[in-house]
Amino acid sequence: MAPDLWLIVLAVASVAALVLKWRRPAWYWLTFGIAFAVLRVLIRYTTVMDACQLTVPAPRWRIWLARMFKWQIPRQRAPKILRVRPTRTGLRLRLKMRPGQDAFEFSAAADRLRHSFAVQQVVSREVRPSVVELTMTGYDVLKRVQMPAAVPDRDLLKVPVALCEDGTIHLRDYRAVPHSLNLGATQSGKSVYQRQLIKELAAQPVALVGIDCKQGVELAPMSRRFSALADNPDDALGLLEALVDRMNGIYQLIRAEQRISADVPDAEITADIWGLPETLRPVPVVLTIDEVAELALFASKADEKRRDRIITALVRLVQLGRAAGIYVDIYGQRFGSELGNGITMLRAQLTGRSSHRVNDESSAKMAFGDISPHAVFATTQIPKERPGTAVVGDSTGGWIRIRTPHTSLRSAVNACNKHAHLTPDLPELAAFRPVLPAAKPVEVPAPAAPAEAPAAV
Numbered sequence: 188m189a190p191d192l193w194l195i196v197l198a199v200a201s202v203a204a205l206v207l208k209w210r211r212p213a214w215y216w217l218t219f220g221i222a223f224a225v226l227r228v229l230i231r232y233t234t235v236m237d238a239c240q241l242t243v244p245a246p247r248w249r250i251w252l253a254r255m256f257k258w259q260i261p262r263q264r265a266p267k268i269l270r271v272r273p274t275r276t277g278l279r280l281r282l283k284m285r286p287g288q289d290a291f292e293f294s295a296a297a298d299r300l301r302h303s304f305a306v307q308q309v310v311s312r313e314v315r316p317s318v319v320e321l322t323m324t325g326y327d328v329l330k331r332v333q334m335p336a337a338v339p340d341r342d343l344l345k346v347p348v349a350l351c352e353d354g355t356i357h358l359r360d361y362r363a364v365p366h367s368l369n370l371g372a373t374q375s376g377k378s379v380y381q382r383q384l385i386k387e388l389a390a391q392p393v394a395l396v397g398i399d400c401k402q403g404v405e406l407a408p409m410s411r412r413f414s415a416l417a418d419n420p421d422d423a424l425g426l427l428e429a430l431v432d433r434m435n436g437i438y439q440l441i442r443a444e445q446r447i448s449a450d451v452p453d454a455e456i457t458a459d460i461w462g463l464p465e466t467l468r469p470v471p472v473v474l475t476i477d478e479v480a481e482l483a484l485f486a487s488k489a490d491e492k493r494r495d496r497i498i499t500a501l502v503r504l505v506q507l508g509r510a511a512g513i514y515v516d517i518y519g520q521r522f523g524s525e526l527g528n529g530i531t532m533l534r535a536q537l538t539g540r541s542s543h544r545v546n547d548e549s550s551a552k553m554a555f556g557d558i559s560p561h562a563v564f565a566t567t568q569i570p571k572e573r574p575g576t577a578v579v580g581d582s583t584g585g586w587i588r589i590r591t592p593h594t595s596l597r598s599a600v601n602a603c604n605k606h607a608h609l610t611p612d613l614p615e616l617a618a619f620r621p622v623l624p625a626a627k628p629v630e631v632p633a634p635a636a637p638a639e640a641p642a643a644v
């Protein structure tokens with residue numbers, strides 16, 4: 188090719204790369220970014236590791252030999268690269284640690300590595316003894332969230348809800364983390380998160396039950412897929428107590444099954460619904476409670492009594508519900524002792540924690556104060572112009588930043604309508620079955636009147 192032509196191709200490619208980087212960072216990453224990042228990492232690897240204090244001295248015998256024969260003194264040794272694997276959103280670098288190194292050093296150096304390799308984010312984790320994996324994210328994946336079409340880990344009660352900042356998918360796994368608390372200021376993105384979750388659960392053989400004291404504006408449009416719905420505190424109390432009755436009934440069923448299994452040598456004895464024969468297993472229930480503070484507020488003595496019964500029923504459900512296949516997601520703006528007796532006890536049982544943007548540090552502490560001070564700080568840093576961003580923690584002190592895809596109410600309602608036939612009938616909750624809007628008669632437009640023939644001139 189003529190040199191001029193080369194120059195033109197180079198100029199066009201550079202402009203294309205710049206435009207993609209600016210407008211479509213995901214496409215940029217797949218077309219140019221991966222190659223540049225792999226080159227950058229491999230070329231700078233030893234220097235960066237040295238600068239980030241992730242190298243160790245050469246073995247003594249090599250230094251001794253070098254001194255003896257006046258060779259060049261061997262340099263510090265960086266961890267050996269076992270594998271470099273590009274992904275849809277970044278790179279995975281698997282490293283064999285040198286003697287004397289530990290996985291914590293790599294986690295502590297994550298921020299330095301991020302700057303040195305010029306990537307968006309670096310997360311380190313130990314994959315097996317002496318091997319760590321650095322997951323690098325090439326660009327800001329949370330800027331425009333697009334969930335991949337195929338999620339391999341999806342399972343019953345394990346649904347994708349958001350993208351993590353390291354490019355992995357955040358799954359809400361009810362069987363691992365049965366109950367969760369989701370906080371956030373108004374307009375921070377709680378409802379979108381909730382819709383995404385319901386949209387995913389709608390396609391599964393589970394019963395959805397909701398309490399939405401905002402007169403049902405969030406959940407009622409999706410009511411075709413809900414087995415029970417309460418939109419005021421009185422109904423919420425009835426619904427929660429009915430759920431407690433259902434839970435007690437399921438415990439009786441498990442006990443009866445245990446008695447039968449006890450007499451059969453070698454038979455497994457179950458302590459929850461998942462060990463019951465499929466024909467007997469009650470359908471799992473996911474209870475969504477929106478704006479929980481509405482249940483805890485009271486203006487009169489009667490309201491206060493109702494409030495106490497609500498909190499008692501809720502505490503029983505989160506303490507004992509898991510084995511009976513009852514899972515609870517609670518949403519609110521704040522959830523602290525200011526809401527009265529029993530709240531701290533209830534919160535302790537909600538092991539799944541997430542928080543969208545909050546107005547103050549004390550709200551962030553309600554989500555993570557008893558789990559991780561780093562997560563509290565990260566929550567206070569969520570920018571207002573990034574609605575849908577949240578920090579998700581777990582009871583081990585780990586946390587990560589996530590962002591939900593922008594799920595409209597329309598698309599969640601469509602999913603609920605599409606899967607309405609999966610809505611199980613729960614006899615215990617029959618009194619709270621949502622009143623479905625009557626099907627709107629299709630209006631057939633009246634045939635247009637025949638146009639009058641123009642008068643003959």
Ligand SMILES: Nc1ncnc2c1ncn2[C@@H]1O[C@H](COP(=O)(O)OP(=O)(O)OP(=O)(O)O)[C@@H](O)[C@H]1O
Nearest residue numbers: 371372373374375376377378379574575591592593
């Ligand atoms: N993941 C997202 N990506 C883009 N925009 C989002 C995302 N999540 C939420 N939003 C936008 O942020 C705004 C607030 O979202 P949402 O209604 O979910 O907040 P909220 O916390 O439920 O507020 P409220 O408590 O007032 O109901 C909406 O305009 C919504 O479109």
